Amino acid sequence: MFSDNQIFAAPLAGISDKPFRRVIRQFSPNAPLVTEMISCHSLVGAHKNCLRNFDDYSSEGNVGAQIFGADVELMADAARILENQGAKWIDINMGCPVPKVATRAGAGAHLMRDHKLAEKIMYAVVRAVKIPVSIKTRLGWDDEHKDWKDLVNIAADCGIKFATLHGRTRAQLYLGNAVWPDVHNIAIPIIANGDIKSSDVLEQIQGLGYWGAMIGRGLLGRPWLLAEILGEKLDLNVTDVVLQHLHYAIEYYGERTAIPMFRKHAAWYSAGMPNSADFRIRVNRIDNADALIVAIRDFWGIMGAK
Secondary structure (H helix, E strand, O other): OOOOOOEEEOOOOOOOOHHHHHHHHHHOOOOOEEOOOEEHHHHHOOOOOOHHHHOOOOOOOOEEEEEEOOOHHHHHHHHHHHHHOOOOEEEEEEOOOOHHHHOOOOOHHHHHOOHHHHHHHHHHHHHHOOOOEEEEEEOOOOOOOOOHHHHHHHHHHHOOOEEEEEOOOOOOOOOOOOOOOOOOOOOOOEEEEOOOOOOHHHHHHHHOOOOEEEEOHHHOOOOOHHHHHOOOOOOOOHHHHHHHHHHHHHHHHOHHHHHHHHHHHHHHHHOOOOOHHHHHHHHOOOOOHHHHHHHHHHHHHHOOOO
């Protein structure tokens, strides 16, 4: 069975921010957490409208910072900055499928199509920092180009310490079921990613040779899942979790920004519960913290808080 330092929290764009990581960390003190992806251009340029450019990771425990981009020098510079900010390792995004990253920016999943550029970036980043460097990628660009092994072999030669493999191609986006190929005899440890939402899957993954598992969308509304999937006994009070998350978000972003951003989290926390649709409608009309706190207490009070 995997240990608590082998179950990762995935980098989720617009979700895996510092407030969300703080909530996860309360349940999983030793878990490796990955930041949402950070643009090397934004980070090196110190763009002030992006708060995550200035995060201090030194007190966050085992946190890896994920960067994306197609400029070799900027990617190396970004890695140095994140190392100085306390990241425990650097992760290079080679799997993001969205067009603005994978096609227009020539980054993310595009690097699965340009192994020469991917090699230059990996080589430069590994040599720019003293902390470990990993990559996160997919099976390939599409069904005709499932060449993840080639990319992982290049990564190993560059000094990459481990790779996370999402079990879909770029063409699939997040559709269909994830497929985890056998990774025995691969040069570096491989972390499985995609559709991992229960402990039942872990034994199957381990049998295929994976060193660990990375959980992404399963964490939405369930920041305790990393602990739960390992069989830990949790005494959950969801009301307290949601309110703590809201407090962290307001503290980080300020109330004006945090309230509309938090609506999606409120929806995920309430998903599948009776009257959750009415709750979401109510929350989407709220623009201040006091009213949102009342709505949360009312909803989970009716639901018995658990």
